[in-house]
Amino acid sequence: MTDRYSVIGRPISHTKSPLIHGLFAEVTDQDLTYGSIEGSLDGFAAQVRGFRDEGGRGMNITAPFKLQAFELADARSERASLAKASNALKFENGKIYAENFDGIGLLRDIEHNLQTPLAGLQVLVLGAGGAVRGALLPFLAAGPARLVIANRDLNKARTLAKEVNHERLWVSAYEDLAGQHFDLVINATSASLTGELPPIGVAVFTQALLAYELAYGKGLTPFLRLAQDAGVPRIADGVGMLVEQAAEAFEWWRGVRPQTRPVIDRLTVPLE
Numbered sequence: 001m002t003d004r005y006s007v008i009g010r011p012i013s014h015t016k017s018p019l020i021h022g023l024f025a026e027v028t029d030q031d032l033t034y035g036s037i038e039g040s041l042d043g044f045a046a047q048v049r050g051f052r053d054e055g056g057r058g059m060n061i062t063a064p065f066k067l068q069a070f071e072l073a074d075a076r077s078e079r080a081s082l083a084k085a086s087n088a089l090k091f092e093n094g095k096i097y098a099e100n101f102d103g104i105g106l107l108r109d110i111e112h113n114l115q116t117p118l119a120g121l122q123v124l125v126l127g128a129g130g131a132v133r134g135a136l137l138p139f140l141a142a143g144p145a146r147l148v149i150a151n152r153d154l155n156k157a158r159t160l161a162k163e164v165n166h167e168r169l170w171v172s173a174y175e176d177l178a179g180q181h182f183d184l185v186i187n188a189t190s191a192s193l194t195g196e197l198p199p200i201g202v203a204v205f206t207q208a209l210l211a212y213e214l215a216y217g218k219g220l221t222p223f224l225r226l227a228q229d230a231g232v233p234r235i236a237d238g239v240g241m242l243v244e245q246a247a248e249a250f251e252w253w254r255g256v257r258p259q260t261r262p263v264i265d266r267l268t269v270p271l272e
Protein backbone atom coordinates (compact mmCIF):
# COMPACT_ATOMS: atom_id res chain seq x y z
CA MET A 1 0.00 0.00 0.00
CA THR A 2 1.23 3.54 -0.75
CA ASP A 3 2.37 5.28 2.46
CA ARG A 4 1.21 8.83 3.13
CA TYR A 5 3.23 11.77 4.44
CA SER A 6 2.55 15.51 4.59
CA VAL A 7 3.89 18.86 5.68
CA ILE A 8 1.68 21.10 7.81
CA GLY A 9 2.11 24.85 8.39
CA ARG A 10 0.39 28.20 8.03
CA PRO A 11 0.73 29.59 5.42
CA ILE A 12 1.72 26.48 3.49
CA SER A 13 1.40 27.49 -0.16
CA HIS A 14 5.13 28.40 -0.39
CA THR A 15 6.33 24.98 0.82
CA LYS A 16 8.98 23.09 -1.15
CA SER A 17 8.67 19.92 0.96
CA PRO A 18 6.31 17.98 -1.38
CA LEU A 19 8.69 18.62 -4.28
CA ILE A 20 11.75 17.60 -2.24
CA HIS A 21 10.20 14.42 -0.82
CA GLY A 22 8.67 13.54 -4.19
CA LEU A 23 12.15 13.68 -5.76
CA PHE A 24 13.62 11.66 -2.87
CA ALA A 25 10.91 8.99 -3.26
CA GLU A 26 11.55 8.78 -7.00
CA VAL A 27 15.29 8.26 -6.74
CA THR A 28 15.07 5.80 -3.82
CA ASP A 29 12.13 3.93 -5.35
CA GLN A 30 9.88 4.37 -2.30
CA ASP A 31 6.12 3.88 -2.63
CA LEU A 32 4.78 7.01 -0.95
CA THR A 33 2.80 10.20 -1.46
CA TYR A 34 3.68 13.51 0.20
CA GLY A 35 1.15 16.33 0.41
CA SER A 36 0.66 19.63 2.23
CA ILE A 37 -1.93 20.75 4.77
CA GLU A 38 -2.84 24.31 5.74
CA GLY A 39 -2.74 24.19 9.54
CA SER A 40 -5.56 25.52 11.68
CA LEU A 41 -4.54 27.84 14.51
CA ASP A 42 -7.03 26.28 16.93
CA GLY A 43 -7.19 22.77 15.50
CA PHE A 44 -3.59 21.74 14.84
CA ALA A 45 -3.50 18.71 17.16
CA ALA A 46 -6.77 17.37 15.74
CA GLN A 47 -5.41 17.77 12.20
CA VAL A 48 -2.27 15.78 13.06
CA ARG A 49 -4.21 13.00 14.77
CA GLY A 50 -6.73 12.97 11.93
CA PHE A 51 -3.94 12.53 9.36
CA ARG A 52 -2.47 9.69 11.40
CA ASP A 53 -5.85 8.01 11.91
CA GLU A 54 -6.42 8.04 8.15
CA GLY A 55 -3.19 6.04 7.68
CA GLY A 56 -0.56 8.81 7.61
CA ARG A 57 2.97 7.59 8.53
CA GLY A 58 4.70 10.90 9.26
CA MET A 59 4.62 14.66 8.96
CA ASN A 60 6.94 17.62 8.63
CA ILE A 61 6.01 20.60 10.73
CA THR A 62 6.72 24.19 9.82
CA ALA A 63 5.93 27.61 11.31
CA PRO A 64 4.08 28.31 13.51
CA PHE A 65 3.39 24.79 14.78
CA LYS A 66 6.78 23.34 15.76
CA LEU A 67 6.17 23.91 19.48
CA GLN A 68 2.68 22.41 19.40
CA ALA A 69 3.99 19.41 17.48
CA PHE A 70 6.61 18.86 20.18
CA GLU A 71 3.98 19.10 22.91
CA LEU A 72 1.53 16.63 21.40
CA ALA A 73 4.13 13.87 20.90
CA ASP A 74 4.28 10.75 23.10
CA ALA A 75 8.09 10.46 22.81
CA ARG A 76 10.76 13.07 21.94
CA SER A 77 14.39 12.97 20.86
CA GLU A 78 17.06 14.82 22.86
CA ARG A 79 17.47 17.36 20.03
CA ALA A 80 13.73 18.05 19.97
CA SER A 81 13.66 18.30 23.76
CA LEU A 82 16.37 20.96 23.84
CA ALA A 83 14.70 22.87 21.03
CA LYS A 84 11.28 22.40 22.68
CA ALA A 85 10.18 22.16 19.07
CA SER A 86 9.71 19.46 16.47
CA ASN A 87 9.94 19.69 12.69
CA ALA A 88 9.23 16.01 12.02
CA LEU A 89 6.78 13.48 13.47
CA LYS A 90 6.60 9.74 12.95
CA PHE A 91 3.52 7.62 13.64
CA GLU A 92 4.45 4.11 14.73
CA ASN A 93 3.03 1.44 17.08
CA GLY A 94 0.16 3.76 18.02
CA LYS A 95 2.59 6.46 19.21
CA ILE A 96 3.67 9.89 17.95
CA TYR A 97 7.46 10.36 17.93
CA ALA A 98 8.97 13.88 17.68
CA GLU A 99 12.32 14.78 16.13
CA ASN A 100 14.06 18.00 15.18
CA PHE A 101 16.31 17.82 12.14
CA ASP A 102 16.77 21.56 11.51
CA GLY A 103 20.07 21.75 13.40
CA ILE A 104 21.60 18.62 11.94
CA GLY A 105 20.47 19.75 8.47
CA LEU A 106 22.22 23.10 8.96
CA LEU A 107 25.36 21.44 10.29
CA ARG A 108 25.48 18.96 7.42
CA ASP A 109 25.09 21.72 4.85
CA ILE A 110 27.93 23.75 6.38
CA GLU A 111 30.32 20.88 7.06
CA HIS A 112 29.62 18.57 4.16
CA ASN A 113 28.23 20.63 1.27
CA LEU A 114 30.14 23.84 2.01
CA GLN A 115 33.20 21.98 3.30
CA THR A 116 33.61 24.09 6.43
CA PRO A 117 34.13 21.75 9.42
CA LEU A 118 33.25 23.52 12.66
CA ALA A 119 36.04 21.95 14.71
CA GLY A 120 38.30 24.67 16.09
CA LEU A 121 36.36 27.57 14.52
CA GLN A 122 35.13 30.79 16.12
CA VAL A 123 31.42 30.76 15.30
CA LEU A 124 28.91 33.61 15.62
CA VAL A 125 25.19 32.81 15.52
CA LEU A 126 22.76 35.72 15.23
CA GLY A 127 19.35 35.00 16.79
CA ALA A 128 18.07 32.83 19.62
CA GLY A 129 14.78 31.54 18.22
CA GLY A 130 13.57 28.06 17.36
CA ALA A 131 16.15 27.38 14.65
CA VAL A 132 19.03 28.22 17.01
CA ARG A 133 17.55 26.04 19.75
CA GLY A 134 17.51 23.16 17.28
CA ALA A 135 21.09 23.80 16.14
CA LEU A 136 22.99 24.13 19.42
CA LEU A 137 23.47 20.46 20.35
CA PRO A 138 24.74 19.31 16.94
CA PHE A 139 26.87 22.47 16.62
CA LEU A 140 28.58 22.07 19.99
CA ALA A 141 29.14 18.38 19.31
CA ALA A 142 31.06 19.41 16.17
CA GLY A 143 33.73 21.02 18.41
CA PRO A 144 33.98 24.75 17.59
CA ALA A 145 36.61 26.68 19.58
CA ARG A 146 33.85 29.09 20.66
CA LEU A 147 30.21 29.54 19.75
CA VAL A 148 28.75 32.98 20.46
CA ILE A 149 25.03 33.72 20.29
CA ALA A 150 23.95 37.35 19.80
CA ASN A 151 20.32 38.32 20.12
CA ARG A 152 18.30 41.54 20.48
CA ASP A 153 16.50 40.09 23.47
CA LEU A 154 19.61 39.20 25.44
CA ASN A 155 17.71 37.41 28.19
CA LYS A 156 16.38 34.92 25.66
CA ALA A 157 19.94 34.08 24.60
CA ARG A 158 21.09 33.87 28.22
CA THR A 159 18.27 31.50 29.14
CA LEU A 160 19.14 29.27 26.23
CA ALA A 161 22.84 29.23 27.11
CA LYS A 162 21.98 28.37 30.71
CA GLU A 163 19.86 25.43 29.59
CA VAL A 164 22.65 24.08 27.37
CA ASN A 165 25.41 24.88 29.89
CA HIS A 166 28.48 24.28 27.73
CA GLU A 167 31.94 25.76 28.35
CA ARG A 168 32.40 26.84 24.72
CA LEU A 169 28.98 28.51 24.41
CA TRP A 170 28.93 32.28 24.99
CA VAL A 171 26.32 35.02 24.76
CA SER A 172 26.91 38.55 23.50
CA ALA A 173 24.89 41.70 23.02
CA TYR A 174 25.06 42.99 19.44
CA GLU A 175 26.88 46.13 20.60
CA ASP A 176 29.60 44.04 22.23
CA LEU A 177 30.51 42.22 19.01
CA ALA A 178 32.82 45.05 17.88
CA GLY A 179 36.42 43.89 18.03
CA GLN A 180 35.56 40.18 18.09
CA HIS A 181 36.55 38.00 15.14
CA PHE A 182 34.74 35.00 13.74
CA ASP A 183 35.49 32.36 11.11
CA LEU A 184 31.85 31.60 10.49
CA VAL A 185 28.89 34.01 10.82
CA ILE A 186 25.38 32.56 10.68
CA ASN A 187 22.25 34.66 10.40
CA ALA A 188 19.58 32.63 12.18
CA THR A 189 17.33 35.64 12.79
CA SER A 190 14.15 36.10 10.78
CA ALA A 191 15.23 39.66 9.86
CA SER A 192 15.74 38.74 6.20
CA LEU A 193 12.12 37.67 5.85
CA THR A 194 11.21 41.37 6.09
CA GLY A 195 14.27 42.63 4.20
CA GLU A 196 16.01 43.82 7.39
CA LEU A 197 19.58 43.51 8.59
CA PRO A 198 20.29 42.39 12.16
CA PRO A 199 22.23 45.15 14.02
CA ILE A 200 25.74 44.06 13.04
CA GLY A 201 28.63 46.02 11.60
CA VAL A 202 30.82 44.96 8.74
CA ALA A 203 33.67 44.25 11.22
CA VAL A 204 32.16 40.91 12.31
CA PHE A 205 33.18 39.58 8.89
CA THR A 206 36.85 40.63 9.09
CA GLN A 207 38.14 37.08 9.46
CA ALA A 208 35.12 35.15 8.15
CA LEU A 209 35.50 32.25 5.73
CA LEU A 210 31.78 31.74 5.33
CA ALA A 211 28.60 33.78 5.92
CA TYR A 212 25.46 31.65 6.10
CA GLU A 213 21.87 32.90 5.90
CA LEU A 214 19.18 30.50 7.14
CA ALA A 215 16.44 32.08 5.04
CA TYR A 216 16.36 30.70 1.49
CA GLY A 217 15.13 31.59 -1.96
CA LYS A 218 15.52 35.33 -1.32
CA GLY A 219 18.67 35.95 -3.33
CA LEU A 220 21.15 38.38 -1.82
CA THR A 221 19.63 39.38 1.55
CA PRO A 222 20.94 42.48 3.40
CA PHE A 223 23.04 40.13 5.58
CA LEU A 224 24.59 38.33 2.60
CA ARG A 225 25.14 41.62 0.77
CA LEU A 226 27.04 43.02 3.77
CA ALA A 227 29.15 39.87 3.92
CA GLN A 228 29.85 40.00 0.22
CA ASP A 229 30.81 43.68 0.41
CA ALA A 230 33.12 42.82 3.30
CA GLY A 231 34.93 40.35 1.03
CA VAL A 232 33.83 37.10 2.73
CA PRO A 233 35.05 34.39 0.33
CA ARG A 234 31.94 32.25 0.56
CA ILE A 235 28.28 33.09 1.16
CA ALA A 236 25.33 30.70 1.23
CA ASP A 237 21.62 30.69 1.95
CA GLY A 238 19.53 28.03 3.71
CA VAL A 239 18.42 25.96 0.72
CA GLY A 240 20.98 23.28 1.56
CA MET A 241 19.76 23.20 5.16
CA LEU A 242 16.19 22.76 3.93
CA VAL A 243 17.09 19.81 1.73
CA GLU A 244 19.42 18.22 4.30
CA GLN A 245 16.82 18.31 7.09
CA ALA A 246 14.35 16.76 4.65
CA ALA A 247 16.84 13.97 3.86
CA GLU A 248 17.26 13.28 7.59
CA ALA A 249 13.48 12.99 8.03
CA PHE A 250 13.21 10.79 4.94
CA GLU A 251 15.83 8.42 6.34
CA TRP A 252 14.13 8.38 9.75
CA TRP A 253 10.84 7.41 8.12
CA ARG A 254 12.02 5.13 5.31
CA GLY A 255 15.43 3.77 6.39
CA VAL A 256 17.15 5.04 3.25
CA ARG A 257 19.08 8.30 2.77
CA PRO A 258 18.60 10.00 -0.60
CA GLN A 259 21.33 11.98 -2.33
CA THR A 260 20.80 15.67 -1.70
CA ARG A 261 23.04 17.44 -4.22
CA PRO A 262 20.71 17.10 -7.26
CA VAL A 263 17.77 18.43 -5.22
CA ILE A 264 19.79 21.34 -3.78
CA ASP A 265 20.91 22.26 -7.30
CA ARG A 266 17.33 22.15 -8.54
CA LEU A 267 16.04 24.47 -5.78
CA THR A 268 18.92 26.92 -5.64
CA VAL A 269 18.08 30.55 -6.42
CA PRO A 270 21.19 32.54 -7.47
CA LEU A 271 22.55 34.88 -4.78
CA GLU A 272 22.40 38.11 -6.76
Ligand code: NDP
Binding pocket: 102, 126, 127, 128, 129, 130, 131, 132, 151, 152, 153, 154, 156, 188, 189, 190, 191, 192, 193, 196, 197, 198, 199, 214, 215, 216, 238, 239, 241, 242, 243, 245
Ligand atom coordinates in the same frame (compact mmCIF):
# COMPACT_ATOMS: atom_id res chain seq x y z
P1 NDP B 1 11.95 32.58 15.48
O1 NDP B 1 10.74 33.39 15.24
O2 NDP B 1 11.89 31.44 16.45
O3 NDP B 1 13.15 33.54 15.98
C1 NDP B 1 13.39 34.73 15.32
C2 NDP B 1 14.73 35.30 15.77
O4 NDP B 1 15.04 36.38 14.92
C3 NDP B 1 14.75 35.85 17.19
O5 NDP B 1 16.01 35.57 17.76
C4 NDP B 1 14.56 37.35 16.98
O6 NDP B 1 15.18 38.14 17.98
C5 NDP B 1 15.32 37.54 15.70
N1 NDP B 1 14.94 38.70 14.90
C6 NDP B 1 13.79 38.91 14.20
N2 NDP B 1 13.83 40.08 13.54
C7 NDP B 1 15.05 40.63 13.81
C8 NDP B 1 15.68 41.83 13.40
N3 NDP B 1 15.10 42.70 12.58
N4 NDP B 1 16.94 42.08 13.87
C9 NDP B 1 17.55 41.19 14.69
N5 NDP B 1 16.99 40.03 15.11
C10 NDP B 1 15.75 39.75 14.67
O7 NDP B 1 12.44 32.07 14.03
P2 NDP B 1 13.17 30.71 13.65
O8 NDP B 1 14.30 30.53 14.57
O9 NDP B 1 12.19 29.64 13.48
O10 NDP B 1 13.70 31.07 12.16
C11 NDP B 1 14.79 31.94 11.97
C12 NDP B 1 15.15 32.01 10.49
O11 NDP B 1 15.57 30.72 10.05
C13 NDP B 1 14.01 32.42 9.56
O12 NDP B 1 14.55 33.22 8.53
C14 NDP B 1 13.54 31.09 8.97
O13 NDP B 1 12.96 31.24 7.69
C15 NDP B 1 14.88 30.35 8.87
N6 NDP B 1 14.75 28.89 8.87
C16 NDP B 1 15.28 28.23 7.79
C17 NDP B 1 15.20 26.85 7.73
C18 NDP B 1 15.80 26.14 6.55
O14 NDP B 1 15.55 24.94 6.40
N7 NDP B 1 16.61 26.80 5.75
C19 NDP B 1 14.54 26.06 8.80
C20 NDP B 1 14.07 26.86 9.91
C21 NDP B 1 14.16 28.24 9.91
P3 NDP B 1 14.42 38.55 19.35
O15 NDP B 1 14.38 37.31 20.18
O16 NDP B 1 15.29 39.58 19.92
O17 NDP B 1 13.06 39.02 18.95
